Amino acid sequence: MNEIRHIVFDIGKVLIHYDPDLPFSRLIPDPDARRWFFDNVCTHDWNIEQDRGRSWEEAEALLIASHPEHAENIRNFRRYWHEMVPHAYGDTVDLMEKLIDSGHDVTLLTNWAPDTFTEAKGRFPFLERPRGITVSGLVGLIKPEQEIYDLHVASFGLDPAATIFIDDSQKNVDGAKAAGWHAVLFQNAKTLEEDLERFGIMP
Template structure:
């Protein structure tokens, strides 16, 4: 039976439904885990990648870092040149949860993702389950990203979603806290089993 408190479920994609991790690529490039971590902490950082997620072109982002760290040019260019090697595939247990929600026909399903508009089409081609959503809002296309409240509001406005009847799922605690501060009930995703338990607790899954 449907839980009438909830009408919509909003999913983050990376690390929730899609296993994306730059370490999959860089462990092929560097000899040691320490070198991989140093490179991702100091050169191709999360903040740098998020600027592309917010609409900066891959070319601009890459050229900027190459100018700052010319000695790492090959490794920097690999970030987007070999981007597909960062994809570990779908996270099957979470995809199964998404499928259960879809097949129930009781909830509208949306995705709100920080993702470059230039690489997102690759994921769309790779993963058929992305077609199950009633709507997807991609930060790179909108030039806005989580944790900006405007980005959450964009999805709510575009698909006429009432935040009072919505649950949001994200692996990034920063994004979860921002959604909650904006009045959207949220689950901090840590594993598919934990997500399933949280959804059952709320009566969203049987």
């Protein structure tokens, strides 16, 4: 196994909690109606395009044109976004900071909309600690497309064969592997520490 010299963290659901149900359990109390809304209106595929860089104004207008009766809750997705990211995972953040403090090269690669990422940086100062960040919405590329992994490598001078990626999505883990990286599926901080030790990485 090649020596790992670069550690790349995803952010959402790895370092920071994300759950759209948090505000929408109040906005749409009925669980079946709420699930229908996420399955048919503010869907994952719709939201991911903001992560690719589409503006919220354009995204909202697109949905309101086809679902005018849901206009208010369509706008509420961005309006109450801050409630969807209530806290960081302290144990994972501690692990990341220990890696940085012990001299490991740590960067971040995230699918995130530009404006909400700016907001997140203001709320979670630890996001400034790694050497650098690739934000999908700022570069117009998105995981698991290989181009964003290649761009991250080029931007930060990484050797793909000496890089390990940590993400909560199996598709994104598989995308990293297809780009020549090592990668592990994030479950929790304890399992991650075990995964890193397996690769010879000690915080």
